[in-house]
Amino acid sequence: MNQGRSESSIAFGSIFSIIAKFRSEHYSQGYPEIKRRQAEGKQLASLNSVLPRQSKASLRFLLWSRIHLPKNSSSFHSVPVATSFLIFVSKKLLPNSSITKMEWSQQNGQRLYGPPVECNLKLQQGTEVFVSNIPRACTEFHIYSIFENAGPIYQVRMMMDFSGTNRGYCFVRFFEKQHAYKAIHVLNGFEIQKGSKIGVVMSLDNCSLHIPKIPPNKSEEDVRKEIYRVCNDVTNVTVVPHNDGKNNQSCLVDFTTHRAASIARRLFLSRKVKLWDQCCFVEWAQPSDK
Structure with a gap:
């Protein structure tokens, strides 16, 4: 057991040396806020006791990719993110910290x-x-x-x-x-x-989508059930009849967040989501649609 802990400490110690090398390379290139980050870097030693095992394992892979993967690899570019994450949480996870997780x-x-x-x-x-x-x-x-x-x-x-x-x-x-x-x-x-x-x-923070063409033979209840079936995080569905004498109707769909609406819009436009097995056009709702 003690031997395992010793090996873990040695492995994590080597990680810190790689981080130091990585940071020094960026400093030589004029990496911003050098002095502040150098001071924060001294707190990295505390991470050995506060970081969960899964975070340490992820970090080892990211730092390994820094050495062994080509620079055009997507994993290579994630290493600066891991380093920034470590610097950031080294402040947030220190004892007596009141920062919300x-x-x-x-x-x-x-x-x-x-x-x-x-x-x-x-x-x-x-x-x-x-x-x-x-x-x-x-x-x-x-x-x-x-x-x-x-x-x-x-x-x-x-x-x-x-x-x-x-x-x-x-x-x-x-x-x-x-x-x-x-x-x-x-x-x-x-x-x-x-x-x-x-x-x-x-931010525009638009949380609503407009579906301009809904089959005229579908009731408001039919539309509501279908929307809730294919979309997540929907808060309200409103069917709007057209005054064109052709029984045409459209639909407004409200979501919990702009992000939820954006994901739904992307899925509709990619044709991965269909209403009654038919592709449909969607757009961001405008004030005139409501």
């Missing part, structure tokens, strides 16, 4: 930091901001550390491309509208790194 996942071309663990709050619209002109090497943890100064954050959604770098923009959702407005007022034009200023505006 957050979920961290990747799905549908997005990396998600948040929501807080065991958070069941229903958020209002108007709490999300759109952040543009983000440096491609920037991570969701860096964005979180900047925007948390405006108020408590519910979630950061970083849009990713196939190479493993961000697409230059992300979304930050707060718990309260006032904090979203504060972020716009304070952080729009913020110089995230030398010569690069981010743009911060209110």
Whole structure:
């Protein structure tokens, strides 16, 4: 047992040496905020006792890919993310920390930091901001550390491309509208790194889809059942009859979040989701549709 712990400590020690080498390479290239990150790097030693075994195993693979995989590999690009994650959680997981634990996942071309663990709050619209002109090497943890100064954050959604770098923009959702407005007022034009200023505006946060053509022989109950069958996170379905004398009708579908609506829209447009086994056209709902 003690031998196993010793081997684990040695393996994790070698990981830290690789991290140090990785960070020194970036410093020589002018990696931003060097002094601050160097100070935070000293806290990495505490991770050996607080990181779960699964995180350590994932880290070993990521660092192995740094050495053995070609630079055009998608796994290679995930190593800076792992390093940023370690630096970030080294602050958040220290003893006596009062920071709320957050979920961290990747799905549908997005990396998600948040929501807080065991958070069941229903958020209002108007709490999300759109952040543009983000440096491609920037991570969701860096964005979180900047925007948390405006108020408590519910979630950061970083849009990713196939190479493993961000697409230059992300979304930050707060718990309260006032904090979203504060972020716009304070952080729009913020110089995230030398010569690069981010743009911060209110997100459209559209949570509704419009389906302009619904078969005239379908009742409102038929439409509601079919929508709930093929879509997730639906809150309301409204059938709107047309005044054209042809019994045509359309449908408005409300979702819990913009993200849920966006996923449903993408599935409809890819023809992976059909209504009554027929492909249908969908679009973002406009105020005139309601």
